[in-house]
Amino acid sequence: xxxxxxxxxxxxxxxxPYTLPVMAGYVCIGIAFGLMLRAAGYGVWWAAxxxxxxxxxxxxxxxxxxxxxxxxxxxxxxxxxxxxxxHLVYGLSMLDRLHGLPWRQKLYLIFGLTDETYALLAGxxxxxxxxxxxxxxxxxxxDQCYWVAGSVAGSLFGSLLTADLTGMDFAMTALFLAILxxxxxxxxxxxxxxxxxxxxxxxxxxxxxxxMLIPALVGVVSLTLALRDPIEASAGPEKGGGSHGT
Numbered sequence: 744x745x746x747x748x749x750x751x752x753x754x755x756x757x758x759x760p761y762t763l764p765v766m767a768g769y770v771c772i773g774i775a776f777g778l779m780l781r782a783a784g785y786g787v788w789w790a791a792x793x794x795x796x797x798x799x800x801x802x803x804x805x806x807x808x809x810x811x812x813x814x815x816x817x818x819x820x821x822x823x824x825x826x827x828x829x830h831l832v833y834g835l836s837m838l839d840r841l842h843g844l845p846w847r848q849k850l851y852l853i854f855g856l857t858d859e860t861y862a863l864l865a866g867x868x869x870x871x872x873x874x875x876x877x878x879x880x881x882x883x884x885x886d887q888c889y890w891v892a893g894s895v896a897g898s899l900f901g902s903l904l905t906a907d908l909t910g911m912d913f914a915m916t917a918l919f920l921a922i923l924x925x926x927x928x929x930x931x932x933x934x935x936x937x938x939x940x941x942x943x944x945x946x947x948x949x950x951x952x953x954x955m956l957i958p959a960l961v962g963v964v965s966l967t968l969a970l971r972d973p974i975e976a977s978a979g980p981e982k983g984g985g986s987h988g989t
Contacts, residue, residue, distance in 0.1 A: 751877060758881035761867050765859045766889045769800075773893020776804055778901040780894075783811035790898040794891040800857065802826050803894075828956070832963050833861045836935075840864065844876040855883035938970070939963050 777790045785807075793803050802823035809819050833856055841849055856864075860883050869878035927936060946959035 750874065751881070754873060754877040754881040755885065757870050757873060758878055758885055761863055762882055762885045762889070765863065765886050768859065769886060769889035770893035770896070772800060772804075773890045773895075774897035774901070776800070776807070777894045777897020777899070779804065779807045781898045781901050783807050785810070787895055787898040790894040791891060794887075794894040797823075798855065798857070798887055798890065799823060799827055800890065825957070828960050829858075830856055830861075832960060832967070833858075835964065835967065836865065837861070840875075840879070844879075848876045848880050852879060852883055855887050857886065860886045934970075934973075935967065938966055942966065 773794065776794075777787075780790050780793075781787075793806075797803055797806075805822060805826060806819050809822070834853070837852075837856070841852060844852070852864075863882055863886075864879055867882070869875045927933065942962040943955070943959045946955040946962065949955075950958055
């Protein structure tokens with residue numbers, strides 16, 4: 744048991760520096776979510792429970808006005824599922840990285856796969872001689888801890904904040920762009936990013952911002968699957984080390 748705890752501790756220490764940008768973004772956006780939830784009449788336990796059990800940033804924020812208006816739970820769940828359809832694309836590209844991991848780790852990694860966590864997992868590699876499953880799980884768990892901490896802090900201490908929070912919701916977008924920029928600089932194969940950008944731009948032009956999500960997702964999945972062999976061939980061997988054993 745001691746060896747198990749030490750291994751998880753090493754994984755958390757190794758993962759922590761990579762998650763610092765996510766911590767800055769998640770704490771800020773989590774505070775905004777906690778503030779919204781408190782203003783809608785829901786206490787700190789709601790903030791903690793939603794961030795622990797639902798854990799979908801955009802979906803949680805979207806759910807607050809619906810809950811305040813008394814919308815049926817089924818409608819809230821359906822809209823949340825639509826917003827998170829993009830995770831299907833993330834999951835397809837993570838199949839190789841999750842292959843061979845224990846099922847408990849797979850379940851949590853699937854549950855905790857947010858935009859920013861995906862960007863980290865897709866761009867970093869475990870240190871040499873470190874179990875990749877525990878390293879990926881540590882990144883995912885740390886990111887969720889930041890979100891939970893921000894949500895609870897916003898609910899508990901939101902009334903003490905006097906600063907103007909207008910525009911704070913852009914912090915998540917800025918964070919994702921920063922991570923994407925770093926990956927763009929490190930990755931030699933940029934075809935997947937260009938495909939995604941082109942399909943998103945085409946969907947925006949064709950159906951507008953309000954309806955672009957589903958067509959863009961369908962287009963990205965379809966083209967990625969159709970061009971999987973050329974994409975993998977052009978990528979070559981990945982940089983970085985790390986044990987790929989379990």
